[in-house]
Each structure stands twice: as C-alpha cells, then as structure tokens.
Amino acid sequence: MTRILYTLSGRDHERPFSPHVWKVVMALAHKRLDFVERPTAFTAIPALENGFSKTVPILRDGEVLVADSFEIALYLEQAYPDGPTLFGGEGGKALSRFVERFSQSTIHPAVTAIAISDIHDMLADEDQRYFRRSREALLGRTLEEMRTGREAAIAAFAPKLEPLRQMLRYQPYLGGEAPLFADYILFGALQWMRITAGADVFKPGDAVSDWFERCLDLHQGLGRRVTAA
Amino acid sequence: MTRILYTLSGRDHERPFSPHVWKVVMALAHKRLDFVERPTAFTAIPALENGFSKTVPILRDGEVLVADSFEIALYLEQAYPDGPTLFGGEGGKALSRFVERFSQSTIHPAVTAIAISDIHDMLADEDQRYFRRSREALLGRTLEEMRTGREAAIAAFAPKLEPLRQMLRYQPYLGGEAPLFADYILFGALQWMRITAGADVFKPGDAVSDWFERCLDLHQGLGRRVTAA
Incomplete structure (x- = not known):
C-alpha cells in the first residue's frame, strides 16, 4: 500500500x-x-x-x-497511535486550533504581504493567471502594488511573533521540550516565507529565529533540504 | 487546613x-x-x-x-489529579504557555490602554501614588495622557482577539468542548477590563463576546458576581 x-x-x-x-x-x-x-x-x-x-x-x-x-x-x-504523539492529549488538540488560527489570522497575512509576488513568479504559466486574478480580487490590490509595500512588510514581520518569542523563554518548542503539531503549524508559515521570498525578517539572536532553525533541523533536516529563496 | x-x-x-x-x-x-x-x-x-x-x-x-x-x-x-483537569495532558500544558504569552503580549497592553486610569481610581490612596509612579515610568506617559487615547484603544481592542474569534468557529472553548486553564487565561484579561473600565469593546453577535459571557456563567456565575464598571 x-x-x-x-x-x-x-x-x-x-x-x-x-x-x-x-x-x-x-x-x-x-x-x-x-x-x-x-x-x-x-x-x-x-x-x-x-x-x-x-x-x-x-x-x-x-x-x-x-x-x-x-x-x-x-x-x-x-x-497511528503508536507513533510519537502530534498533540500530547486532548488539551493539546484543542489548543492547537488556537495556534492554527493565530497563524492564519496574524502570520499568513504578514507572509502574503512580503511574498505574494515571489509566489506568483514561482508558479507555472496557467497557474499565474489564476493566482493573479484570485489574489488581486481578494486583496483589492494588484501584485505590483503589493510589491511596493514589501520592505515595510518585512520590518513589520518579526513583532507579530511576539507571543512565540515570549513563550520561548519558558520552553524550546510550542510542544514543550519537544515539537508537536502546533510547532509545525507556525513552522509551515515561516518555511513558506523562507522558500518563496527568503527575506531576512529576524535580527541576529532572535529566539524565534533560533526556534525556526531548530525546526529546520528536525527529521534529518527535512525542512532544510529546500534552500531559501 | x-x-x-x-x-x-x-x-x-x-x-x-x-x-x-x-x-x-x-x-x-x-x-x-x-x-x-x-x-x-x-x-x-x-x-x-x-x-x-x-x-x-x-x-x-x-x-x-x-x-x-x-x-x-x-x-x-x-x-489534585482527581479534580477536573486544567490542561488536558502534557500538550495542553505546553500550549497553555503560548496562550499566556499571547494574552500578556497582545491583550494586556490593549486592556492597559483602555483601563489604566480606571484602575488607578479604584486603588487605595497609598497604592495610587505607587501605581502612578511605577506605571508612568513604565509607559513613558502620564495617566492623563493615556486617558486621552481611550476611545481609540476601545476601537482597536476587538480585532486583537481575531485568533480566538476564528477558533470559536470550531469549538466553544479554547479547551475544546469544555473550558481549560487556557480559557481562564484570556478570561482573566477580559474580566480585568470589564470590572475596571467596563468598556463596550465588542459588537453585538461577536463570537468572542459570546464566549466571554459563557465564561462569566461558569462555576455558578463566579465571574458574574462582580458587576461591570
């Protein structure tokens, strides 16, 4: 199978x-x-x-x-209950949904503001036409207009992760001592930004950047095998 | 005992x-x-x-x-492991810390911006002097200056709870079908605002307001026994 x-x-x-x-x-x-x-x-x-x-x-x-x-x-x-847990119990399942909605409502728009024209450029021709039409309708601006706001969007990015930054004073992962699905939720958003735009959004020594690097190393460097843009 | x-x-x-x-x-x-x-x-x-x-x-x-x-x-x-769980397992413990830091970094400053002069006015005389001195040093503004931003702070409040609002499409509490400590974390912030400032921060029908009302009813209306300001 x-x-x-x-x-x-x-x-x-x-x-x-x-x-x-x-x-x-x-x-x-x-x-x-x-x-x-x-x-x-x-x-x-x-x-x-x-x-x-x-x-x-x-x-x-x-x-x-x-x-x-x-x-x-x-x-x-x-x-697959015998594999390592993705949630750490019922409370972890419920609270992962909050992390997902934080990521969708706060981080995804911030990635979009930086990366949307890069994403467009990575698509195949037929997808580019679909993407431009649907995203421009959704955002009410052309991809070129979004592009002009890129530097401001990069500067505004890191502060949006302040809840994660503060949490990292207590534990190395959202999941505690080891990652859970909640880590992969926010990792997914930052990996999306890394591969499409590759913008330097973090200052050196930012705890969020250190956490993201740890996530890139997980599972034999699975995330790192795709290079940054 | x-x-x-x-x-x-x-x-x-x-x-x-x-x-x-x-x-x-x-x-x-x-x-x-x-x-x-x-x-x-x-x-x-x-x-x-x-x-x-x-x-x-x-x-x-x-x-x-x-x-x-x-x-x-x-x-x-x-x-007290025999009482109802506050975390729903180890994953719930770890992720509650993220909710705490979201509340502290995003919601607490938003409450402070609305309620700080109301809090001052509720304190005993000797505390008022301490509170004014310490908070004005921390915020770099006088309590009276903070007061002038109150209406803008009220208007800016509800959007900051968008992750919770979106989560409530999936489940009635952060804890899932029933509340966990994570609910009490954000409840504490909103209850603080309710008792000190009593500002109408939510539009009618806001799912976050409905969740807060449910929390006020918990444990025989424990939160509701103190009236709003």
Missing part, C-alpha cells in the same frame, strides 16, 4: 512551498510514516481524486482520503 | 480585578477547591508570607506556598 500526499507545486517540483503542505510533511515525518508526493499545479487540484477537495494537501492512505492539514493531523494521531 | 489565596485589592474588597488572580480563582473553582481570600493592597504585597513574592496571586495550601498564576495552575493539576 502506497501512502500518497498530493502537494502544491510551482514550476519547480523540487521547491514545494505551501505552508499547509509543510505542516503535513512534518507531521508524517513525526509519525515516521513513508509517503509518495504528487506535486500538483493550483489549477489541477480540483480534478484530483474525483474532485475530492478544492485545496491540497490531500492524503490518500489506503482506502482513506483526508483533506485539510489539521484534519490530516487529527487523522494521523487517531490512525 | 485552610487554603489561602492572597489577592490584589483596591479600595473596595468586593471588586477584585487582577487578571492573574481571576485566572487562579477560576482554576480553584474548576478543581472544586475551597479557599479563603485575603485581599491585599499593592503596597502590602511585599510583606506577605515573609516576603515570599513581589506579586499576587500567592496560594498557601497547607505547608505549600506558590506564587504566579501559571505556577499555581501547574501545582493544582499535580496536587
């Missing part, structure tokens, strides 16, 4: 950048589960698995199909 | 407002533990229990003395 992970891909299959896919790639490695990656263009996603989901990641695990990074993590925790 | 909780008090002992004390009051009720409250003025705290801590809450539980709201919650979880 081959486990298949459908992932988002730009022009270069070797530079996967989706934050949601990175969360799941790290979760699968955490559970020590093998899988085959199926890089997919934005515009090809709706046709996957008979239209199962409009977004990736999608995991096919034998007869089981699961979409959405958080749902996939919950599935892995339930289906 | 009487369990003693040293709490912060202004002029009126019936209107305790400290966010950190509220976290612990809710945690003790959650664990179904009785206690006697010892309301203490700011300037009297350093003399408590032979100078055990510069801040309240301080819990005396028989021979055990614990200061700091998070440390007290950890102590209660370990000392």
